[in-house]
Amino acid sequence: MIEATRQFVCIRIDSYESEEAQKIVRSYLNGRFENTAFCILSPDGKRRLTRSGRAPAHGLGRGDVARSLDKIAKKYRSESDTKNAGLPDFNSFRLALNVASAEERVLVLLAGGNEVVRKKLSEVAWSPNIIGRFEYDVESDPTTWTDALTKETGKTGILLVKADQFGQKGEVMAQLPLSASQQEIYTAMRQANANFAKTTEKKNYAQHMREGRRSGVTWKMPVEYGEDRDGDGKIDFRGGHGERPPRGRR
Amino acid sequence: MKKPSLLFFSLWMAGSTALMAERPPQGPPPEERERRGGGERRGGGPRPEELAESPMDLGESGVAWYPRLEDGLAEAKRTNKPILFMAVASQCSGISGVF
Numbered sequence: 335m336i337e338a339t340r341q342f343v344c345i346r347i348d349s350y351e352s353e354e355a356q357k358i359v360r361s362y363l364n365g366r367f368e369n370t371a372f373c374i375l376s377p378d379g380k381r382r383l384t385r386s387g388r389a390p391a392h393g394l395g396r397g398d399v400a401r402s403l404d405k406i407a408k409k410y411r412s413e414s415d416t417k418n419a420g421l422p423d424f425n426s427f428r429l430a431l432n433v434a435s436a437e438e439r440v441l442v443l444l445a446g447g448n449e450v451v452r453k454k455l456s457e458v459a460w461s462p463n464i465i466g467r468f469e470y471d472v473e474s475d476p477t478t479w480t481d482a483l484t485k486e487t488g489k490t491g492i493l494l495v496k497a498d499q500f501g502q503k504g505e506v507m508a509q510l511p512l513s514a515s516q517q518e519i520y521t522a523m524r525q526a527n528a529n530f531a532k533t534t535e536k537k538n539y540a541q542h543m544r545e546g547r548r549s550g551v552t553w554k555m556p557v558e559y560g561e562d563r564d565g566d567g568k569i570d571f572r573g574g575h576g577e578r579p580p581r582g583r584r
Numbered sequence: 585m586k587k588p589s590l591l592f593f594s595l596w597m598a599g600s601t602a603l604m605a606e607r608p609p610q611g612p613p614p615e616e617r618e619r620r621g622g623g624e625r626r627g628g629g630p631r632p633e634e635l636a637e638s639p640m641d642l643g644e645s646g647v648a649w650y651p652r653l654e655d656g657l658a659e660a661k662r663t664n665k666p667i668l669f670m671a672v673a674s675q676c677s678g679i680s681g682v683f
Contacts, residue, residue, distance in 0.1 A: 339647045342668040345656030346649040349671045358653055359671045375667040377660040379653075406666055413663040420659055424651045429674065433651065435681040436674050438642055466645035500681040501674075531643030538637050539682055546679035553680035559673070 336466065338400040341407035342374070350555035351429055362386050365565035374406055416460035421452050422470045427479040430471035432553070435501030437469060438537060440530050442523065443479060444472045446490030447512045455492060458519050467527050492519060494526040496534070499542070500551050 347355050349369050359371050363386050373386035373393050383406055384393035394402040424430035427443070434441035444455055452472065458464055473479055476489040485506040486493060492510040497503075507526045510519060560569035640646060647668075650656035660667050672683050 336646055339668060341665065343656050343660040343663065343665045344647050344649050344668045344670075345653055346647075346651060346670045346672060347653055348651075349673045350675075355671065362669065362671075369671075369673040371669075371671040373669050375660075375669055377664050377666055379657045379660065379667060383666060403668075410664055410666055412665040418662065420650075420655050422648075422650045422652075423655060430651070432680050433674050436683050437646075438638065439646075460648070463645075466648040467643060469649075469651075497681075500679070502680060527643045531641065534642055536637045536642055537682065540636065542682050543676065543679055546681070551679050551681075553675045553678055555673075555675070559678075 335400045338403040338407075340465075341403065341412070343377075348429055348433070348555070350557045350559060351425060352556055356557060360562075360565075363565075365567070367560075367562040367565075367569070369559070369561060374403075377410065377412075416465075417457060419456060419460045421456035421459055421472065423472045424469075427471055427473050427482070430469060431479075431482060431495070431497045431504050432501035434469040434495070434504075435497035435499065438534070439467060439469050440507065440523075440526050441469045441471060441495040441497060441504065443493040443495055444470070445476060445479070445493060446474060447472075451492075451512050454516055455519060458516050458523065461520065464520065464523055468523065492522075494522060496530060499537070500546060500549075500553075502551075502553075 347358065349355060349359055349367075349371070356367055360367050362373050362375075362382065363371050368388055370388045371386060372388065372390055374383040375381065376383060387393050390399050421444070424433070430441055430443070442455070442459070444452065455470075459468065459470060480486070480489065482502065483493070483495060483504050483506055487506075487509050490512055492512065492514060493506050494508045494510075495504040496507050498505070507529065508522050510522055514522075562569050564570060650659065656667060656669075659665075674680065674683055676682050
């Protein structure tokens, strides 16, 4: 299944990170806004190649998802060379840390540096044995991350970060200088990934939610949670307190 | 062992990296729907309280995501690859660290 996704450029935005993100979701969901959305698009992003919905089965149908993806991908003659692929990046470190926690992956923070360093890291990021195992974020201003992290040894470098359970704090597992070679970066990332897998307890979602509530964890996004399932432009479901969302048109 | 429908939702909700599954969503069983106060199934799958762990091992290779639309579009233009697009909330009921 994961191999099938390599034939695509996979984009995942956070539904509540900005008003712009909401507009994007609405444009792909026929004006509706829901907290999860899925669809396949043409390479120029302008045409939907599947129905859109909340889950792959809504867009790809009730068959073999990998086969459906293969069928779509085969219609395009595409460049498979990842040497010049861009480095993934989040709009904020705060979001990057939270997603790394939710995804249960090590976060690679490129603090400082220039395009040369970015390209160097990007080539490692897309290489076999590294691809699909990390989250990445690029920050030029150290004040965006220094308060959230411990064990850092400087305000620039390539930091390999383990986010905490609720993705609001993190610990630096290793830190490389910006001058590190690709081989050094690759080795450090492989080691960090192995250590992470060995020392981290996999999340149990029910338990996570219970512990979060017990600890009083709160998380505010720039846009308040809500859904517009009937696509009339107004948020009609805010969730919580046992509310049931209205059924929207598909 | 988890039931296939629950496994699908584990794959889906437990981290969109593990979003691909072979069974379509089926929702909670009738007695659970009744407990919730109605037979009407909510869209999108079960609540996290109904799920357990991600079936993917930690450190395993998953989907390689671009978190920003503009970066992904630039890459899709460069490679002529179609786009697999998702939007998710990286929190549940105000609790972070989970999709």
